[in-house]
């Protein structure tokens with residue numbers, strides 16, 4: 001069993017981007033600028049946004065954190081997006097999800113200028129991804145593809161099973177793994193809460209992506225010997241032994257599954273840091289596309 005080390009690989013990606021930024025500065029060019037919009041004060045969202053802003057600083061990007069009250073109206077938020085769209089210095093815009101219940105995620109995502117859509121959630125980005133055209137790929141599946149690429153895992157012909165069909169993880173993951181690319185070229189089965197015989201389907205997986213948000217859901221008896229396991233889940237569970245009062249749990253029962261796997265991502269330090277690395281790559285691309 002080998003650990004797919006998201007911290008190591010994301011560190012290498014960020015280091016390469018840092019060198020590119022240094023080159024831009026030497027050439028008197030503009031550095032990438034990411035705007036992050038955070039609505040309300042959800043603890044997990046605060047942590048994710050803080051990591052993204054920190055990564056920008058490490059690489060040498062500019063970042064702007066737009067903090068908005070949870071009570072902001074949908075119209076006001078759409079106005080903020082419009083201003084960020086119009087700001088020529090800003091290359092990428094991300095709106096941290098989930099948004100408060102009274103605001104439509106869809107309306108807000110659709111309002112982002114597709115050329116600044118570094119999260120890759122806009123319908124234009126999704127369409128390009130489906131067609132295999134260049135564009136922004138959603139950060140989490142993009143990060144997973146970069147991880148597989150780094151470890152030179154040849155996924156050609158594998159049966160990939162993706163558990164979860166959200167627009168931000170499961171569905172784009174299934175599209176990328178089935179693309180005529182490397183990594184890619186898998187035969188993909190996508191599962192969801194209505195899937196029958198989930199255990200039997202997972203047992204057929206050469207590559208299993210767990211993205212359902214249920215802590216330690218995937219147990220050893222659901223996994224084939226030698227399978228590659230990608231654990232996307234991050235759930236905060238109460239843990240009084242920790243200073244924070246919680247521990248992060250993946251969707252995979254790491255203790256029982258890891259001995260059966262050929263490769264596995266841990267939680268934390270697996271897919272999470274790769275998501276940020278992919279976002280940083282998308283932001284660099286947004287800046288380069290403009291200049």
Ligand code: NDP
Nearest residue numbers: 140164165166169192193211212213232233234271272275
């Ligand atoms: P969603 O809640 O949007 O989607 C969950 C999906 O899992 C749905 O398609 C749902 O099915 C399916 N599902 C739920 N229960 C079951 C079940 N018992 N059997 C089979 N399928 C099931 O979650 P996200 O995709 O946004 O996130 C998934 C997890 O990944 C979460 O823990 C999240 O925190 C984490 N995450 C981690 C990231 C990272 O950087 N590491 C980034 C983004 C998310 P249905 O459609 O039928 O409801």
